[in-house]
Amino acid sequence: MIRKLLGTASILAAMAAAPAMAADTSACLITKTDTNPFFVKMKEGATAKAEELGIDLKSFAGKVDGDHETQVAAIETCIADGAKGILLTASDTSSIVSAVQQARDNGLLVIALDTPLNPIDAADATFATDNFLAGELIGKWAAATLGDDAANAKIAMLDLGVSQPTVGVLRDQGFLQGFGIELGDPNRWGDETDPRIVGNDVTAGNEEGGRRAMENLLAKDPMINVVYTINEPAAAGAYEALKAIGRENDVLIVSVDGGCPGVQNVKDGVIGATSQQYPLLMASLGIEAIAQFAADGTKPQPTEGKEFFDTGVALVTDNPVDGVESIDTDEGMNLCWG
């Protein structure tokens, strides 16, 4: 009750004294789950920045990945709460649109973090990793590392899931483009005809799935020498499968994410290179944008030439190659999450 009175009072104050003080602003962070380290880090970044700017931040999360209902309820709560803006990583990118529209109609700034909505302009702005670029970086690195052998490479593609979520498709296709393989339909994986691709298999993004998928593809062709993985746990699983047949040292594994165990694996030579993304930055930039919006009503603009605001991606490897910019694992460890 007191809280509500204060809220009303602060809105009155805000109306009386423009521009509003940042301290009167409240914001929401809605993530897919609060168990995945990626989102844990995101929350950390948002909380730290919100404290710094004196913003009252409330966090919500789905129970599991794909829990759409909880996210809709969270958006409704935020509207009722009188928040200025919402940072959202949507579980269901198209179904959430109507709830997002409702929030925008109520004057809230909605920023999609990490995962673009479908359509992407359903949110006021999107702060995300360029997943295609992330894939392209490791693709270029792998091709350059192999040199002339790239023409005879045997590539295993360890993807996310059979439903082909956007993030997974972008990374996959980016890798292939970077490696120099002609794409089929860039909106789906698995339709390429290049004989260098041994096959695609799905990992669910975890160790067990990564190992199984790698074993399946090895049974198909034991001479695989390049492995693309959707993320670092899948890469760790693939490495176990290779180790089981004694080929862990002559296969190049590349991955995407930049989590701390993943970067450590790059340092230890398990993974050749990984593209690191920055959930903390996404979140803190998002909070800044909401503060800005609350102060003078300006909305964040997308990065030039892209539909979203690119929060950056960096290739982490201890074996840099010419023509691909990279950072080493020490720097990667400083920037890693989870």
Next chain:
Amino acid sequence: MEPVLKARNLVKRYGRVVAMDHADFELYPGEILAVIGDNGAGKSTLIKALSGAVSPDEGDIWLEGQKIHFSSPIDARNAGIETVYQTLAMSPALSITDNMFMGRELRKPGFRGKILRQLDRRRMEEVAREKLSELGLLTIQNINQAVETLSGGQRQGVAVARAAAFGSKVVIMDEPTAALGVKESRRVLELIKDVRSRGLPIVLISHNMPHVFEVADRIHIHRLGKRAAVIKPDDFSMSDAVAIMTGAMDPPEGMAA
């Protein structure tokens, strides 16, 4: 003569319902005592009290003169009272042998029995076969066939054989012919007489008056939670028994409990 099983002043209440209201009971050696009563008269509560499935609130039970107190059917079984339930209490998917020895399996002697806890299947099968043939149930071909592959009468036969094999003092049978056809009922009645001829006293609960009058030595008539009368089938007609049971006729003098 000392009754094998005797109960005095048994009371059992379920909330405000009095299922047993100072009920008495006696079973003498070597007899078939039928227990009849209208639905709701409390005869199943009485039987449950005797077989250990229900603990009476008041009253005492004596087995061979010793006061006893059962807290579960297992207690009653250990005391020598075996019950053939109306549901037969058999596991349909398990074999005849498994069912006969359920809860009192025999283990192999020595290392394999003590350490590996291995069952002595051969000996259990032998005993089961022997018990079934004693009761003339040898039409059952394979002692290892599942109980669910038997006919209703055969199942009843197995259940009776189990009770007769392990019941050292009393066998209680709850509606053994209720689910059976004419011919199978007949066989089961013969079985009941066989068991008596081996010296075991039997408590028979049944709704079927012709069956009761055919096999019972005495008939315990239960009404309104207590014993209304005990009659001999030779002295009364079936309609008299029904009349006492429903209250249409007063219990005969001297027979009233």
Next chain:
Amino acid sequence: MASNDRATRGPTEYESAASTSPSAVAEFDQHHQTLVHKIQHALHQTPSLVPLIVLMVSILIFGILLGSKFFSPFALTLILQQVQIIGIVAAAQSIVILTAGIDLSVGAIMVLSSVVMGQFTFRYGLPPEIAVICGLICGTLCGYINGFLVAVVKLPPFIVTLGMWQIILATNFLYSANETIRSQEISELAPFLQFFGNKVNIGGAIFTYGVIFMVVLVIVLAYCLRQTAWGRHVYAVGDDPEAAQLSGVQVKRTLISVYMLSGLICAFAGWALIGRIGSVSPTSGQLANIESITAVVIGGISLFGGRGSVLGTLFGALIVGVFTLGLRLLGADAQWTYLLIGLLIIAAVAVDQWIRKVSV
């Protein structure tokens, strides 16, 4: 369920008893058994025959289609390695389902136990042997809670384990802070945790200790279920708990022992999981409950309890493994695997229903 059967069967038996004598029925049975009846009876006696046949046929078909790529010691033992975790968990699931229960928390127990083994070693610096024992105790304890709630509080197993699944999983994430312990650290500092990853190579055929453990576990369980009083009681409780109680089985004690054993086996699966993926990962094993139930059902164990054998479960798990690898080697979309496994599940339950109809 059983008493229902009896009630509906009553009238037909009345008629058959009235028209023929029991001995004549038996004779008729012996001389005029059709082939279908014989098969039905054989399956009734040995329910694991169906999955065994399906397994053999599918190995044969994929062998013909794929040749030496599939029919090699490497590929065939690879299937064993791929199914080992689910195989072990499914063995735990089997004994629970035999009691007409279900355990949705198996995967969560497995992961929590593996996390306990890992974190006790790396966070508290305990010797890995002690940590493993703590993990095994943790799994057994989770199983005990399940068993207590099912047997003593008398809540439905589905609800109990649905709740415990969430509770254990949340505990797992809270306790582990979702930290993965990497394979490199484990093999350097506590290789004992990866014990089940060790392997024996016999002419190209690779058997990990985990695979050997799975096979031995299934054989031991099959022995216990068939040759000990405890095993018979498990079946009796699943068949008809009231009947079992009345014939002198300690139903509560049997149920609690089954859930505890299930928890212990899941904890072993958690240990084997570390051997398999090298690392301790709190996010793995999310689908283990569904996959284990799938293996159990395809393996011919009745979800209604009391029927089936744990050998069938092993075959069921292997069938799923053969289909998964075989179809991937054929280059089929992974969706085909799910589709075929779905068909197998429905077929398996249909066969189970058919076997139940067996009677004289």
